[in-house]
Amino acid sequence: MSTGIEYSPAPRRGILAAIKDPFIDLGSLVLGSIETLGDMTLFVLQTLRWLMTRLPSRDTLYTNMYQIGVLSLPVIALTGTFIGMVLAVQSYSQFRAWGLETQLGGVINRTMFRELGPVLAATMLAGRVGSAMAAELGTMRVTEQIDALSSMGANPIHYLVVPRFLSCLLLIPSLTIMAVFMGVVGGAAYCVFMLHIDVHHYSNNAKLFVENWDLFYGVVKSVFFGATIGIVSCYRGFHCRPGAEGVGQAATSAFVQSFVVIIMIDLFLSILLDSIYASIWPTSSMLING
Amino acid sequence: MVAATSILEIHELAVRFGRQQVLRDISLQVPRGETLAIIGESGCGKTVLLKTMIGLVRPSQGHVTFDGNRIDQLSDQELTRQRIRFGFLFQNAALFDSMTVAENILFPLREHRPKELAAHQEEMLARLAEVGLPPAVLSKRPAELSGGMRKRVGLARALVMHPEVLLYDEPTTGLDPIVSDVINELMMWTRKQNPVTSIIVTHDMKSAIKVADRIVMLYPITRLAIDEPQIIFDGSPAEIEKSKDKRVSQFVRGEAGDRLNEMNEMLAQGQG
Numbered sequence: 339m340s341t342g343i344e345y346s347p348a349p350r351r352g353i354l355a356a357i358k359d360p361f362i363d364l365g366s367l368v369l370g371s372i373e374t375l376g377d378m379t380l381f382v383l384q385t386l387r388w389l390m391t392r393l394p395s396r397d398t399l400y401t402n403m404y405q406i407g408v409l410s411l412p413v414i415a416l417t418g419t420f421i422g423m424v425l426a427v428q429s430y431s432q433f434r435a436w437g438l439e440t441q442l443g444g445v446i447n448r449t450m451f452r453e454l455g456p457v458l459a460a461t462m463l464a465g466r467v468g469s470a471m472a473a474e475l476g477t478m479r480v481t482e483q484i485d486a487l488s489s490m491g492a493n494p495i496h497y498l499v500v501p502r503f504l505s506c507l508l509l510i511p512s513l514t515i516m517a518v519f520m521g522v523v524g525g526a527a528y529c530v531f532m533l534h535i536d537v538h539h540y541s542n543n544a545k546l547f548v549e550n551w552d553l554f555y556g557v558v559k560s561v562f563f564g565a566t567i568g569i570v571s572c573y574r575g576f577h578c579r580p581g582a583e584g585v586g587q588a589a590t591s592a593f594v595q596s597f598v599v600i601i602m603i604d605l606f607l608s609i610l611l612d613s614i615y616a617s618i619w620p621t622s623s624m625l626i627n628g
Numbered sequence: 629m630v631a632a633t634s635i636l637e638i639h640e641l642a643v644r645f646g647r648q649q650v651l652r653d654i655s656l657q658v659p660r661g662e663t664l665a666i667i668g669e670s671g672c673g674k675t676v677l678l679k680t681m682i683g684l685v686r687p688s689q690g691h692v693t694f695d696g697n698r699i700d701q702l703s704d705q706e707l708t709r710q711r712i713r714f715g716f717l718f719q720n721a722a723l724f725d726s727m728t729v730a731e732n733i734l735f736p737l738r739e740h741r742p743k744e745l746a747a748h749q750e751e752m753l754a755r756l757a758e759v760g761l762p763p764a765v766l767s768k769r770p771a772e773l774s775g776g777m778r779k780r781v782g783l784a785r786a787l788v789m790h791p792e793v794l795l796y797d798e799p800t801t802g803l804d805p806i807v808s809d810v811i812n813e814l815m816m817w818t819r820k821q822n823p824v825t826s827i828i829v830t831h832d833m834k835s836a837i838k839v840a841d842r843i844v845m846l847y848p849i850t851r852l853a854i855d856e857p858q859i860i861f862d863g864s865p866a867e868i869e870k871s872k873d874k875r876v877s878q879f880v881r882g883e884a885g886d887r888l889n890e891m892n893e894m895l896a897q898g899q900g
Contacts, residue, residue: 485684486722490736491708
């Protein structure tokens with residue numbers, strides 16, 4: 339009986355065909371990337387549309403906020419403290435060589451406020467929450483729970499993505515402030531108690547190099563990082579491939595892609611925010627002092 | 629004549645995922661109140677066809693009409709309104725892991741009738757009794773239930789909005805023969821109690837013959853010639869048992885036929 343399927347051994351391939359292969363691979367990679375980007379843009383637009391038209395229920399939102407925000411607090415506080423101390427350890431020998439060890443507070447605090455606080459909080463959130471969200475949504479996709487939601491007339495973007503996105507967006511500023519605060523405390527504690535730097539000079543210099551703008555700078559960055567984590571993780575979960583391997587890949591790629599996008603956004607936002615600062619306060623001593 | 633009483637009509641439907649064509653030129657009418665079984669071997673596109681009916685899968689060509697409305701042309705709000713008229717029992721019940729049985733059954737009510745909270749409890753208990761489960765299961769999580777119980781909770785959830793069309797995806801797969809028959813009886817009981825149209829996707833012939841008024845058999849596209857129709861049988865349960873089409877009778881009797889030889893040939897050619 340004919341099966342309708344013809345099987346034939348693979349034909350011998352010439353040199354031209356072999357040369358052609360990398361170009362075909364490159365082409366399909368580029369097309370695939372454009373397709374993913376377009377798909378993700380639509381996903382973002384749908385999320386924003388639902389966010390504008392109908393907010394999620396309080397129960398759903400509070401549950402997600404608890405999972406994303408409250409449970410992340412201890413680990414972010416702990417890592418923030420240690421990062422502040424590590425900064426003190428790494429900078430101390432170089433500053434001491436120039437006799438500037440009392441100025442360590444300025445460096446530690448400015449770095450924590452502008453860079454390490456937001457990036458650390460975002461990295462921890464992407465690792466702890468982003469991967470878990472991608473795995474959870476991926477499992478829901480694989481076990482048809484997302485289809486079940488749709489079949490019951492509930493929009494999965496509204497029900498699953500909006501509360502997670504909103505929780506990341508609203509809570510990452512608080513987590514960033516916590517990371518910054520603990521970093522500042524950790525750095526100061528190490529400098530004062532372990533390196534025996536004078537408290538008075540340390541605190542005076544620390545205040546000198548940090549202003550309200552630095553806090554705003556870190557918080558603005560963190561909002562973009564939170565949005566990135568929410569969208570990338572939910573998108574990866576929604577587009578999870580079948581099986582346990584697919585769920586694992588979704589969790590991994592959620593973290594890796596979030597982190598890459600966060601670092602890229604960090605660069606652009608740093609340039610943008612510095613330009614804004616320079617245009618608002620062109621004669622600021624911070625610009626002159628760096 | 630048939631079209632006038634049909635609740636669901638499928639017109640020249642084709643579904644393709646990337647390069648893989650799953651469904652081709654499918655046309656079907658489902659009269660109101662009928663119990664239709666769609667049978668076929670694994671991978672022939674039965675579940676995809678079922679999901680296309682409710683708009684979970686977008687057709688590449690053709691369209692599905694539900695009660696005079698083209699599913700692919702509905703706005704999001706209108707599609708939601710139409711979907712409430714369906715109940716869907718998924719293959720593994722697709723209960724929400726993070727919720728209890730009670731929350732699962734109440735989900736559609738809370739979503740669409742949030743102001744009728746008082747009636748929800750009564751409705752939930754009635755549906756639970758209809759599928760033969762005790763109230764003690766209400767506080768349990770889906771992971772604590774057996775396969776048959778999960779299916780019954782899934783059925784209670786599908787019934788809670790009093791749908792006009794019930795879609796069953798492999799309702800008896802993975803269950804022992806006794807629980808399978810319990811599910812068959814429940815499907816028949818549901819139909820007696822509620823004026824529903826039922827569409828059952830299954831490869832369980834015993835279930836199809838027992839429950840259905842009409843059986844449609846799909847054949848995998850990869851095994852068909854280009855001009856052959858994908859629906860290879862459309863008739864009553866009595867007719868399918870007498871079918872002279874070898875492909876149909878082979879499936880009805882559950883015989884491997886030449887399949888093992890074909891698989892060995894494929895393996896040999898792949899290695900060559």
